[in-house]
Amino acid sequence: MREPDGRRARGQRTRASILASAVDLASVEGLEGLTIGRLATSLEMSKSGLFAHFGSKEELQLEVIQAAREIFVERIVEPTRAIERGLPRLRALLDAKLDYLRGGVFRGGCFFDAARAEFDSRPPGPVRAAVEQQMVDWSELMTKLVAAAQREGHIDPDLEPAQLAFELDSYYSAANVAFQFHGDPAIFDRAHQAATQRLESAAVKPSAPVRTSRR
């Protein structure tokens, strides 16, 4: 170790706070516009100071994706672990996602949908792969929560978990695409209504009161 501990800790705090600003900036202006120069201007830091933290634009982008993921997990996913398992937890995750899409977490709304729209037509590369991985992880989390709600007896066990997860997520992703265009948050109410309806039709109905005198 060449640096005293205090200096290293300060460096890590600086790095974390740079990354938080970078995620916010990228949620508005896009990941591709996130150059070390642009970030330096926004943070009023020197480009050489930033270069010391991130060697290249690509490294910066990859770290920003990782930082966005950590914030997403902490703010959207973690709090749902306190909620009752099964349908209540799935609903809580969808509600948290909705608040997130409305801009409750990052200034520009959904960091990942923005990155996705930006990178889907780009050639393969580490940044595109990292964006795709976030999409895959989100689908898997939703699928896991649907399967858990089936195990709890809350959701029809005949449904394919990945299919229902896809349907629920479709509403939010389509609403966000429309919102990015016209800026009218009423579209998120449509998504919420759609997900609520879909979950109701997927739910195991409380069994009808047992008739004791059937004949």
Add this chain to the structure above:
Amino acid sequence: MREPDGRRARGQRTRASILASAVDLASVEGLEGLTIGRLATSLEMSKSGLFAHFGSKEELQLEVIQAAREIFVERIVEPTRAIERGLPRLRALLDAKLDYLRGGVFRGGCFFDAARAEFDSRPPGPVRAAVEQQMVDWSELMTKLVAAAQREGHIDPDLEPAQLAFELDSYYSAANVAFQFHGDPAIFDRAHQAATQRLESAAVKPSAPVRTSRR
């Protein structure tokens, strides 16, 4: 009129064939990459020859959007007019859209989703407005077809047509976003299954056989 008629007609044919190629190119490379220079290379025409048809990149982009719309209407919308009104026509439109998303019409798949992903983070302008108009028109067409299926007694009249149209379209739009990333067309089967399930749950159930001896 300064030109003889034959020359004008030839000019219009050339223009239409340039636009068809430009739509195809833009469906793959994006509307923003569609410069007069790029198109000239692709068509092996001179830049000055293209400038005679389109005065600017913006004019070219606007005409390409209009040309894509005309092809879309001709290939996806028009054929459904021959199908029985109501649910059959709505299903036919969804099937045609699916074939279109799979790349059955434009080389790069959905021209409009590609343009949408490209322009949603851009500042307002005529090209962005034209892209948005296509989204609005598509939603309105879907909504109209849902309402028609309600009038025919095929779909539950209590549902809000725009809400159901939003839900159906969400599946296709989310599938296309995923497909643009991972290229696995199996995701379109999920969208098809989702729409089929949603239409079944929205359909007016054939009334149960009337019991003549109820008591």
